[in-house]
Amino acid sequence: MPYHLPSIKGLTLKYSVLLGIGITLLLGGLVTLNLDNALQASRSADAVLPKILEQQRAALNLERLQHFGDLVIYAGDIHTKRQAALAAQALSYQPSAAYTDEVRQELHQAYQVIREILYQVLQSDQVDSRELIETRWQAQKHRLQKLGNQIIAEATKIQSQALESIAYNNIRLTYIGLVVAILVAAFIVIWGWWLAHKLIHPVQAASRALNALESGQKYQLAPAESQEMATIHQAVNKLAERVQDLHNWAHTDPLTGCANRRHFVDELNRLLDQLPKKAHPLGVAMLDLDHFKQVNDQHGHPVGDLVLRTLVVETTALLPNHALLGRLGGEEFALLLPALSMRECQQICEHIRLQISRATERHAALPHVTLSLGLTWCAPDHLPASGQGEVLLQQADQALYQAKHQGRNQVILAHPQPSMLSA
Numbered sequence: 187m188p189y190h191l192p193s194i195k196g197l198t199l200k201y202s203v204l205l206g207i208g209i210t211l212l213l214g215g216l217v218t219l220n221l222d223n224a225l226q227a228s229r230s231a232d233a234v235l236p237k238i239l240e241q242q243r244a245a246l247n248l249e250r251l252q253h254f255g256d257l258v259i260y261a262g263d264i265h266t267k268r269q270a271a272l273a274a275q276a277l278s279y280q281p282s283a284a285y286t287d288e289v290r291q292e293l294h295q296a297y298q299v300i301r302e303i304l305y306q307v308l309q310s311d312q313v314d315s316r317e318l319i320e321t322r323w324q325a326q327k328h329r330l331q332k333l334g335n336q337i338i339a340e341a342t343k344i345q346s347q348a349l350e351s352i353a354y355n356n357i358r359l360t361y362i363g364l365v366v367a368i369l370v371a372a373f374i375v376i377w378g379w380w381l382a383h384k385l386i387h388p389v390q391a392a393s394r395a396l397n398a399l400e401s402g403q404k405y406q407l408a409p410a411e412s413q414e415m416a417t418i419h420q421a422v423n424k425l426a427e428r429v430q431d432l433h434n435w436a437h438t439d440p441l442t443g444c445a446n447r448r449h450f451v452d453e454l455n456r457l458l459d460q461l462p463k464k465a466h467p468l469g470v471a472m473l474d475l476d477h478f479k480q481v482n483d484q485h486g487h488p489v490g491d492l493v494l495r496t497l498v499v500e501t502t503a504l505l506p507n508h509a510l511l512g513r514l515g516g517e518e519f520a521l522l523l524p525a526l527s528m529r530e531c532q533q534i535c536e537h538i539r540l541q542i543s544r545a546t547e548r549h550a551a552l553p554h555v556t557l558s559l560g561l562t563w564c565a566p567d568h569l570p571a572s573g574q575g576e577v578l579l580q581q582a583d584q585a586l587y588q589a590k591h592q593g594r595n596q597v598i599l600a601h602p603q604p605s606m607l608s609a
């Protein structure tokens with residue numbers, strides 16, 4: 187077993203832990219960023235709110251100052267006028283972080299105007315100049331209004347900047363979340379691909395191999411990349427080899443390597459099942475070496491074996507596709523010649539007979555031997571039923587007997603049936 191290969195169990199554990207750590211780190215980072223963002227938003231609100239409130243208060247003070255100025259001019263009784271002037275004084279000297287020097291100056295100036303107006307109002311002899319006072323106050327009021335608007339605009343700007351910053355951070359966080367989600371998905375896809383590559387594909391390959399084995403096909407599994415799968419693949423390959431050996435042992439003649447009697451007869455019956463449907467004829471020939479006993483007696487059994495093997499090699503070389511040579515026993519062989527005309531079957535038998543004679547004559551280690559053949563040929567509509575293959579073998583055997591009887595080293599065609607004559 188290839189122990190140097192990594193084990194799926196170990197690798198799965200290792201990569202699962204790495205995947206878990208990776209995803210936890212990514213999600214942890216995302217959560218930290220989210221918290222940090224929330225904290226920043228809260229800090230920014232904390233920093234901005236007092237400033238905005240201060241500015242609102244300043245703007246309100248400016249408005250109240252205008253109101254007090256109005257009271258000083260328009261109030262009916264002198265007491266209210268004095269009170270308003272006092273309140274205006276308090277307001278104009280009230281400190282505020284939202285006041286710039288310009289604002290502070292303007293406030294003081296506004297109070298000075300109010301004080302002067304009060305003074306003028308109190309001097310009854312100067313009441314005639316009321317129109318002048320109003321005009322002066324309106325100009326002062328206008329400047330106060332302008333400053334109030336400026337302060338409110340400044341507050342609005344600070345507020346929208348803070349909101350923009352929070353919105354920017356939220357968008358940034360959304361993008362980071364998206365990237366994290368893509369990374370997690372990528373990790374999971376890679377993990378799935380790895381599992382498929384290391385585990386599922388080799389299991390599928392082993393399953394295909396076993397299916398092929400069951401249906402009698404050859405299948406060689408490629409080496410796996412993990413200990414466990416390598417063990418399974420090796421076992422399946424060994425099993426395939428054993429099955430192939432058993433198959434060969436059950437179907438092959440051990441001396442010559444051609445089909446044995448069982449395989450030959452099975453194949454004959456299979457053809458009898460198939461050929462009528464396709465309207466193909468079938469030729470069956472029996473082959474028997476002449477005076478083979480003498481070969482054994484004069485040259486020894488090993489030479490006889492070599493003659494048998496030579497017969498198989500030379501005959502196989504002359505066979506067309508789909509033809510089959512089988513050893514029925516001893517020095518007796520048979521041929522299946524499907525989908526060929528009667529003349530083609532005769533020609534093939536004749537070539538084999540000549541070739542065996544020529545080959546053994548030329549072979550230095552072999553005595554010259556000849557071959558007798560009996561051939562039978564069946565048109566598609568005269569083929570015996572499946573399972574009746576022995577009938578054709580008997581017909582061919584009778585023709586072979588005739589060939590032997592008529593002097594050997596010849597091909598005899600079994601008594602032609604009416605259908606044979608037209609072939």
Ligand SMILES: Nc1nc2c(ncn2[C@@H]2O[C@H](COP(=O)(O)OP(=O)(O)OP(=O)(O)O)[C@@H](O)[C@H]2O)c(=O)[nH]1
Pocket residue numbers: 441474475476477478479480482486487488489490491494515516517590594
């Ligand atoms: N060397 C060898 N001889 C075999 C084998 N199987 C059968 N034989 C021999 O084949 C011979 C068959 O002889 P016979 O049946 O008398 O036929 P023959 O001598 O060929 O005579 P004809 O067939 O009439 O021409 C016997 O001597 C068997 O021992 C084998 O596997 N190897």
